[in-house]
Amino acid sequence: MPTPIQFSTQTLSELKQLQQAALASDYAFRQTAYLANNIGPRLSGSAQEKRAVEYVAAELRALGLEVRLEKVMVPHWVRGEETAALVAFPGQAPGTTQKTVLTALGGSVATPPEGLTADVVVVKDFEELQSLGTEKVKGRIVLFNHAYDKAMAAQGRAGDAYGQAVAYRSGAPSAAAKLGAVAALIRSVGSADYRLPHTGQTKYADDVPKIPAGAVAAEDADLIAHLAPQGPVRMRLLLTPQELPEVESFNVVGDLKGSGSPEQAVIVSGHLDSWDLGTGAIDDASGVAVSMQVANLVQQLKLRPRRTIRVIAWANEENGLRGAKGYAEAHIAEFANHFAAIEMDGGAGHPVGINISGKPELKELLKPIATVLQTSGAGALDFVDGAGADIGPLEKAGVPGFSPMSDSRTYFHYHHTAADTLDKIVPRELAENAAVLAVLAYGLANIEQPLPR
Numbered sequence: 001m002p003t004p005i006q007f008s009t010q011t012l013s014e015l016k017q018l019q020q021a022a023l024a025s026d027y028a029f030r031q032t033a034y035l036a037n038n039i040g041p042r043l044s045g046s047a048q049e050k051r052a053v054e055y056v057a058a059e060l061r062a063l064g065l066e067v068r069l070e071k072v073m074v075p076h077w078v079r080g081e082e083t084a085a086l087v088a089f090p091g092q093a094p095g096t097t098q099k100t101v102l103t104a105l106g107g108s109v110a111t112p113p114e115g116l117t118a119d120v121v122v123v124k125d126f127e128e129l130q131s132l133g134t135e136k137v138k139g140r141i142v143l144f145n146h147a148y149d150k151a152m153a154a155q156g157r158a159g160d161a162y163g164q165a166v167a168y169r170s171g172a173p174s175a176a177a178k179l180g181a182v183a184a185l186i187r188s189v190g191s192a193d194y195r196l197p198h199t200g201q202t203k204y205a206d207d208v209p210k211i212p213a214g215a216v217a218a219e220d221a222d223l224i225a226h227l228a229p230q231g232p233v234r235m236r237l238l239l240t241p242q243e244l245p246e247v248e249s250f251n252v253v254g255d256l257k258g259s260g261s262p263e264q265a266v267i268v269s270g271h272l273d274s275w276d277l278g279t280g281a282i283d284d285a286s287g288v289a290v291s292m293q294v295a296n297l298v299q300q301l302k303l304r305p306r307r308t309i310r311v312i313a314w315a316n317e318e319n320g321l322r323g324a325k326g327y328a329e330a331h332i333a334e335f336a337n338h339f340a341a342i343e344m345d346g347g348a349g350h351p352v353g354i355n356i357s358g359k360p361e362l363k364e365l366l367k368p369i370a371t372v373l374q375t376s377g378a379g380a381l382d383f384v385d386g387a388g389a390d391i392g393p394l395e396k397a398g399v400p401g402f403s404p405m406s407d408s409r410t411y412f413h414y415h416h417t418a419a420d421t422l423d424k425i426v427p428r429e430l431a432e433n434a435a436v437l438a439v440l441a442y443g444l445a446n447i448e449q450p451l452p453r
């Protein structure tokens with residue numbers, strides 16, 4: 001038996017055209033710039049998020065896609081004031097305080113309106129907290145000084161380093177509250193040393209009191225950890241976020257109908273919402289813009305995908321995943337026809353290849369795609385446990401998942417901070433990501449065989 005071919009000669013030549021067109025185009029950069037600079041931060045429930053839904057829908061319609069807005073209810077948490085200072089500490093000059101740079105974690109409850117003042121107890125991990133017991137924690141502010149592993153990130157495993165540290169962002173408040181703490185702070189989950197606090201969603205357990213939760217800049221965590229062994233360190237903390245009633249939002253879903261098997265869909269996606277401190281350029285305007293670019297290039301080159309290419313701008317990835325959950329509920333009956341799902345949500349750094357979430361045989365099937373992408377330095381293929389948060393429900397149902405394997409060594413310098421802004425996007429690298437997604441999405445839409453699942 002001859003080896004079955006995955007791609008026709010025509011498809012292979014179209015993949016090369018798409019790659020070259022993507023590398024030569026500034027469309028993705030212009031769309032990223034519009035979302036980040038003209039619209040701005042897009043936290044769920046905000047006016048900017050609403051505007052972004054309308055904008056992306058209109059742009060996809062202008063490209064000739066069949067666009068639907070699929071409704072989901074999203075949380076509407078708003079950040080208020082966030083200030084903190086050390087008001088008593090060893091060696092303190094009379095009448096002085098030391099400012100603590102921090103930000104509220106998403107979903108955090110507020111302190112009393114006048115703030116709260118309590119001694120800080122520093123722990124490096126959950127185990128150390130447990131060893132202290134209620135007696136040493138009750139009535140205090142707990143600071144989890146668990147450092148993001150920069151060495152691991154420098155080796156190219158930034159996502160793993162993030163995963164390790166983010167356990168504290170999620171679990172710190174309830175672990176501390178269980179022992180009677182009045183507030184929980186974490187060392188920011190991130191890698192830069194510019195005294196930037198990194199926000200992100202926290203989680204409260206149902207069976208313990210909700211206490212205010214924040215992330216301090218790494219430098220402030222170091223300072224407090226330096227003082228604490230010398231004697232009592234007392235902090236005044238003011239956080240005034242509010243959880244408003246949920247509001248309506250939408251997944252923006254745009255179909256470029258397939259010419260042969262239109263009922264089969266290849267999803268290419270990013271998330272439309274962002275945190276509120278910066279303008280969400282890298283997280284994740286870039287992912288949405290590159291997904292839009294895939295449709296733009298296919299249309300511009302007048303290519304005809306056999307399967308439907310479905311562009312999705314997901315709602316509410318950051319603080320609820322309601323877009324992903326809502327899509328799964330609405331479309332579960334059609335999951336058998338979801339051929340593959342791609343998400344770009346790991347920054348817009350230089351891509352070196354494709355992450356695959358699925359069966360081992362996928363690697364062999366994708367080799368011709370990797371060969372095309374190798375000419376722009378993106379020919380690697382490797383497996384990951386999950387290729388994107390929003391496509392998680394699809395992957396769980398067996399749909400093969402993919403994402404660009406990008407250089408993320410600096411991503412967590414800016415992730416969820418005020419410095420997630422347009423200047424962090426390198427136009428050439430963004431175009432390289434567009435080349436990866438265009439070649440991958442169109443290749444999957446035209447591959448001759450079904451994918452194993």
Ligand SMILES: [Zn+2]
Binds near residue numbers: 345
């Ligand atoms: Zn993201």
